[in-house]
Amino acid sequence: MLGRKDRDQLELFMTGSIRQLVPDDHVLARVDRVLDLGWLRDEVADLYCADNGRPGIDPEVAVRLMLAGFLLGIVHDRRLMREAQVNLAIRWFAGYGLHEALPDHSSLTRIRQRWGAEGFRRIFERTVQACVAARIAKGEVVHVDASLIRADVSWESLAIRHMDAITEANGDEASASPPDPGKEQRRRLSKKTGRFKKVCVTDPDASMATNGRNRRLEPSYKQHAVVDDVVGVVLDVEVTTGEVNEGEQLLSRLDAAAQTTGAAVETVTADAGYAYAKIFGGLERRGIHGVSPTKAEPIRSPVPMRRFRYDALHDVLKCPRGKTLKPGRPVKHGRFFTSRARDCRGCDLARLCLSKGRVNKAVVLGDDYPALLRARRRRERWSEEDRLLYQRHRWRSEGFHGEAKTWHGLARAVRRGLANMRIQAFLTAAAINLKRLAAALLVLLRLWALQNHAQNRPVASLTT
Known part of the structure; x- marks a missing residue:
C-alpha cells in the first residue's frame, strides 16, 4: 500500500x-x-x-x-x-x-x-x-609547476597607466636634440612603452598575465607548487603576482621544501618554462638531477648561436669559422663576447653574421651557459625512467592545480591582496594533504582488517 x-x-x-x-x-x-x-x-x-x-x-x-x-x-x-x-x-x-x-x-x-x-x-x-x-611523502623526487589564479576583481576596475601624460607633465630635460614627430608617433603607438599596460585599482597586488599567447591578459596571481612523487603530497606552495616568472621561484621553492621535509631533493621535473641556464646551473650546484625539456634556440640570425662553440676550460667562444671571441663587459645574468674586427673583415659569413653597421661580432652568453649545454645533451640521452618520470609530472603537479581549482575553489581568488591570496593557497594545500593522509590511513585500515580476517578464519574454511 x-x-x-x-x-x-x-x-x-x-x-x-x-x-x-x-x-x-x-x-x-x-x-x-x-x-x-x-x-x-x-x-x-x-x-x-x-x-x-x-x-x-x-x-x-x-x-x-x-x-x-x-x-x-x-x-x-x-x-x-x-x-x-x-x-x-x-x-x-x-x-x-x-x-x-x-x-x-x-x-x-x-x-x-x-x-x-x-x-x-x-x-x-x-x-x-x-x-x-606517515611515509606517503619522501621529498626526494618532486614535480614543480606554476598556475595562474584569477584575481577577485571586475573588468571595470582596470585602468590604463597613462605614462605619456606623466612624461609630458614632467618634461624631458635630458633630451637636447630636436624632437622627431615621426619617432614620437611610433613611440606612442608601441606596445613596449607601458602606455597600454593596465593596472587594477581595487587590487593593486594583482597583475595582468596570461597562460597562452592566444589568450587575453587577466588580473591574476601565480601559485608556485612543489609536489611529491609518491602520492602527490604538496610539499611547498607560494603565491606571487601574475607577472613574476616561474623560473625565479624554482630554486627557492626547492630549498623551502627540503627544509620542511628534512630530506634533500634528488630529482625534480619541470616543464619547458623552467629551462633556463641559471635554473640548470642552480640545480647542478645543489646536486639535483633535473628532468626538463630544454627550449629550442630561437633563430634570430642566419648564423644562430648553436653554431658557436664555447670552451669552458679557457673561457672563450669560437665562431663557426674557428675565430675566437673573448669575454668582455658583464651584463645582467651574462657577459659580452666580442671578436676582432680583422677576423671578421675577410670572413665569408660576415655578410650574414654581422649586424648592419658593425665590423665585429658581439654575443651575450649566460652565466650558466655550460650547464644549459649539458642539459641539452642529457635531454638527448633520457632513459626510460626519465621519460616515465616526466610523464608523471602532468598528473602529479598539473593534476594538483586542477584538483585545487575544480574541487577546492582555487580557480579564483576569494579575497583581495597578496596576503589573503597566500592564506587561501596554504589552506587549500593543507586540505589536499589531509585528504591524501586520510586516504592512506584508510588503505592501511583495510589491509589490517583483511589480515585479521584471514588469520581468524576457521581451519575448515581454509582447506576447502
Whole structure:
C-alpha cells in the first residue's frame, strides 16, 4: 500500500552524538581521524592578551571551520557559516552542538588578519610533516609547476597607466636634440612603452598575465607548487603576482621544501618554462638531477648561436669559422663576447653574421651557459625512467592545480591582496594533504582488517 510519513518532528531530547549522523566515508569524518591541531593554541597564544578582553574563538575551532570550507569547496565565509547552520557534518567537525550558536563570519576574517599568512603557512607545513611521518611523502623526487589564479576583481576596475601624460607633465630635460614627430608617433603607438599596460585599482597586488599567447591578459596571481612523487603530497606552495616568472621561484621553492621535509631533493621535473641556464646551473650546484625539456634556440640570425662553440676550460667562444671571441663587459645574468674586427673583415659569413653597421661580432652568453649545454645533451640521452618520470609530472603537479581549482575553489581568488591570496593557497594545500593522509590511513585500515580476517578464519574454511 502507499505509505505516508508524518512530518511533525516533536522530539524534545536526542541521545548520542552528532557523529552518529555523519557517514564514516564522509570527507570530514575521514580527515578528522588524521587532523591534529593540539599544538595550535600555544602557537598563537602570543597574539592574544592573556588576562584582558573578551574570550575569542578557540583557534582549533576556527581552523576546523576554514578547513571544512576548503574540503567541501565552500570558500566564502558567509556561505560557509550559512551552510554550517544546517550541515551536521560541519557542526560536528568544528565541535558545535545543535543548541550552540555559530560564530559570525567576520570573526574568521579577523582571525586571518591577526595570524597573518605565516601563521597559516605553519599549519600547512604541519600537514607536510605528518605526511612525511606517515611515509606517503619522501621529498626526494618532486614535480614543480606554476598556475595562474584569477584575481577577485571586475573588468571595470582596470585602468590604463597613462605614462605619456606623466612624461609630458614632467618634461624631458635630458633630451637636447630636436624632437622627431615621426619617432614620437611610433613611440606612442608601441606596445613596449607601458602606455597600454593596465593596472587594477581595487587590487593593486594583482597583475595582468596570461597562460597562452592566444589568450587575453587577466588580473591574476601565480601559485608556485612543489609536489611529491609518491602520492602527490604538496610539499611547498607560494603565491606571487601574475607577472613574476616561474623560473625565479624554482630554486627557492626547492630549498623551502627540503627544509620542511628534512630530506634533500634528488630529482625534480619541470616543464619547458623552467629551462633556463641559471635554473640548470642552480640545480647542478645543489646536486639535483633535473628532468626538463630544454627550449629550442630561437633563430634570430642566419648564423644562430648553436653554431658557436664555447670552451669552458679557457673561457672563450669560437665562431663557426674557428675565430675566437673573448669575454668582455658583464651584463645582467651574462657577459659580452666580442671578436676582432680583422677576423671578421675577410670572413665569408660576415655578410650574414654581422649586424648592419658593425665590423665585429658581439654575443651575450649566460652565466650558466655550460650547464644549459649539458642539459641539452642529457635531454638527448633520457632513459626510460626519465621519460616515465616526466610523464608523471602532468598528473602529479598539473593534476594538483586542477584538483585545487575544480574541487577546492582555487580557480579564483576569494579575497583581495597578496596576503589573503597566500592564506587561501596554504589552506587549500593543507586540505589536499589531509585528504591524501586520510586516504592512506584508510588503505592501511583495510589491509589490517583483511589480515585479521584471514588469520581468524576457521581451519575448515581454509582447506576447502
